[in-house]
Structures are given as C-alpha cells and as structure tokens.
C-alpha cells in the first residue's frame with residue numbers, strides 16, 4: 001500500500017509561532033488510518049494548536065501537513081468536509097435544544113428533508129439523547145453535553161475526527177462510556193486523534209505522541225513506549241518514605257521518586273544494570289521489587305517532569 005493510502009495524517013517540520021513564542025516546534029509524525037491516536041502533554045504544550053493546524057483553522061509558520069493523502073495547504077475547504085472537530089468547550093449553543101443544535105449542524109453540512117430527519121434520529125438513538133431532544137443544551141449534565149457534542153461532530157460521518165481534551169469536564173463513568181463510543185466509531189472506520197493530559201486515557205490509544213513545550217518527545221504504541229523506556233521501575237516499602245525519597249534523588253542514576261500509597265516508585269536509569277542491588281546498597285533492609293512501567297513513568301523519563309518536589 002502506498003503511504004497516501006496508509007496514513008490519515010502526515011506532518012513534516014510542522015511549526016507554529018505566535019510572535020516570539022514557538023507553540024509547535026518542528027513536529028514530524030504519521031498517524032495510520034483506522035486508529036485512535038493520542039497527543040499527551042501538559043497544559044500549554046501545543047496540543048490544541050497542533051489540532052487547529054491540522055483542521056486548517058490555523059496556518060503553519062512552516063512545515064507541511066497531508067490529510068487523507070492530500071496536501072492541506074490550498075485544499076482546506078475540500079478537506080474540512082471529511083473532518084470532524086470537537087473542541088474543549090464542546091461548542092454547543094446553550095440556548096438551543098438538543099434537536100435544534102443537531103439541526104443547526106445538519107444545515108451547515110447541507111442535510112435536508114428525510115436525510116436530515118433520519119440522520120438526526122439515528123444520532124439521538126446512538127448517543128442516548130432521545131429523551132433530551134427538547135431540552136436546552138445549557139441545562140444538560142456534562143456527560144449529556146459531551147454526547148451531544150460528539151453527535152454534532154460526527155453528524156456528517158467524517159473520515160477523520162479530532163477531539164481536543166474531550167473528557168476534561170466529565171466524571172470517570174462518562175469518560176469510560178465515551179471511550180467505548182470512540183472505539184465503536186474507530187471500528188466503523190473513523191480515524192480519531194484525541195488530545196489529553198490524562199495518562200489512563202492515553203493508555204487506551206493505539207498509539208500516541210508525547211508533547212512538551214511544542215516538541216515531540218516520543219511516539220509509538222503504549223507498549224512500545226514502555227519497552228523503550230531508559231529506566232527500570234522499583235517499588236520500595238518501609239517507613240519514612242519522604243526522607244528516603246530526598247536521599248535517593250541525590251543519586252544521578254535515580255530519574256524520579258514518587259510516593260504511591262505505602263510505596264516509593266523509583267525510576268533508575270538502565271545504565272544501572274542491577275537496580276535492585278543498587279537500591280539495596282542505598283536502603284538496606286527495605287522490601288523492594290521491580291514493577292511494570294506505566295505511561296506516567298514514560299512521561300517522566302522523556303520530559304523534564306521530575307517527581308522531586
């Protein structure tokens with residue numbers, strides 16, 4: 001298969017400056033069709049700006065973007081028809097009902113008559129909004145608003161869906177349910193790009209990119225990122241973990257030490273080939289064991305984030 005058929009998004013040297021500030025700095029990535037791809041990073045790292053660049057809402061300072069095999073520059077309007085975009089704030093009209101919000105979006109995409117009625121009915125059913133059809137969007141719960149926003153963003157059955165921190169305003173149960181819906185969409189052939197600062201959410205993605213200060217620090221599947229991590233994880237128990245943490249952080253081989261319940265989770269550089277022996281020499285007599293890396297560990301090792309506060 002040629003690259004044009006394989007990738008939903010390709011970005012090369014993608015850069016966006018706002019005045020002196022470089023919000024997105026020389027990003028290179030390829031997102032395969034049919035997957036859920038995550039952008040993971042803290043507030044201000046450039047996730048939203050990158051998404052806006054890919055939707056054609058912002059123009060890059062330099063670099064190239066190819067969407068669904070077509071260069072974005074010069075073809076923005078044609079490509080936008082194939083994209084869905086759900087913003088952080090959901091972009092609903094609070095003073096319109098659920099039905100009116102859907103009709104408004106349907107009008108934008110040129111849906112009329114039976115086609116419009118059928119598609120809206122389908123979405124009300126799919127997103128469990130039938131009983132809220134006449135309710136004002138502004139009076140709905142966070143979970144309901146999120147479902148309506150997803151219904152609006154997918155009304156025209158886009159091939160590529162951008163979701164900018166879609167679950168920030170909902171509880172864990174709604175978040176879980178929302179992700180199930182994303183996998184249904186993905187199963188039906190939609191490629192999804194989702195930005196998040198939640199580690200557990202990023203772990204659900206088929207693949208992801210970790211961003212920091214506009215730079216791409218690492219990318220790959222969660223398993224690949226964990227395997228490639230340049231550190232081993234050791235859990236240490238016992239008393240006075242706060243003091244132990246400060247002592248361990250004096251060691252240049254210790255990348256991070258963070259307390260999780262009754263344990264200290266310590267990341268030891270892989271250049272230390274026997275991390276248990278190395279730590280036993282520093283804190284003899286304490287219970288300790290190697291642990292499976294998490295995405296948070298990957299994040300800590302590939303960004304400037306250190307658990308040393």
Ligand SMILES: Nc1ncnc2c1ncn2[C@@H]1O[C@H](COP(=O)(O)OP(=O)(O)OP(=O)(O)O)[C@@H](O)[C@H]1O
Pocket residue numbers: 018021023041042043044045046047048049050165
């Ligand atoms: N229109 C703009 N003008 C000037 N600076 C901007 C503009 N949009 C974004 N920025 C800056 O670019 C940087 C990246 O912002 P961006 O919104 O892309 O980050 P983010 O990772 O999506 O964070 P958040 O989750 O807080 O939105 C920030 O420093 C932000 O202040």
